[in-house]
Amino acid sequence: MKQFNEEIAWLRRQGYHSISIEDLYQALVNKASVPEKPILLTFDDGYGDNYRSAWPIMQHNNFRATFFIITNSVGHGMMNWEQLNDLIKQGNFIGSHTVHHLDLASLTENQQDSELNISKQELEQHLGISVQALCFPSGKYNKTTLKLMSKLGYRLGFTTKPGRVHLGDVLLTLKRERIYGGMPLVSFQRLFP
Numbered sequence: 001m002k003q004f005n006e007e008i009a010w011l012r013r014q015g016y017h018s019i020s021i022e023d024l025y026q027a028l029v030n031k032a033s034v035p036e037k038p039i040l041l042t043f044d045d046g047y048g049d050n051y052r053s054a055w056p057i058m059q060h061n062n063f064r065a066t067f068f069i070i071t072n073s074v075g076h077g078m079m080n081w082e083q084l085n086d087l088i089k090q091g092n093f094i095g096s097h098t099v100h101h102l103d104l105a106s107l108t109e110n111q112q113d114s115e116l117n118i119s120k121q122e123l124e125q126h127l128g129i130s131v132q133a134l135c136f137p138s139g140k141y142n143k144t145t146l147k148l149m150s151k152l153g154y155r156l157g158f159t160t161k162p163g164r165v166h167l168g169d170v171l172l173t174l175k176r177e178r179i180y181g182g183m184p185l186v187s188f189q190r191l192f193p
């Protein structure tokens with residue numbers, strides 16, 4: 001957590017402001033304004049240390065994040081519903097990372113439909129939120145995935161392709177920068193020119 005602490009403290013000193021999925025959507029679709037130096041922080045899979053270790057550091061530095069949750073794993077060594085509810089109550093955001101974290105591109109349309117639909121419904125029922133974003137397990141998706149996302153009411157999709165988000169990007173296949181454990185601070189800083 002020393003690395004994460006340094007990274008978050010550095011982002012704060014540089015004047016970055018965290019935004020939500022809704023902020024990003026409104027900025028991309030309606031050109032709504034965002035704070036100076038906007039950043040969308042995302043965490044995949046819903047590990048328990050996101051709540052125990054990462055969240056207190058973000059809270060201390062006035063950042064909020066989006067957590068992509070595998071619904072079948074909730075409470076099984078991962079964050080439980082109570083913790084997820086607490087994160088939301090404190091201003092964080094939740095998206096779907098499917099039900100079972102399978103390679104969506106290898107599934108049939110019916111299987112994909114169930115992964116996308118059931119995870120969204122579970123999150124909405126347990127957390128009382130509207131789920132608007134999907135993060136593809138291991139970054140894998142195909143045309144069927146994108147078609148189903150539109151049908152089921154997902155507005156944003158997050159890949160593992162490295163890069164920034166710009167006006168005009170395809171909303172269902174947005175890029176992200178991956179932060180590795182053990183990444184030297186200078187390498188992290190290089191992502192923010």
Ligand SMILES: [Zn+2]
Pocket residue numbers: 044045097101137138
């Ligand atoms: Zn994942």
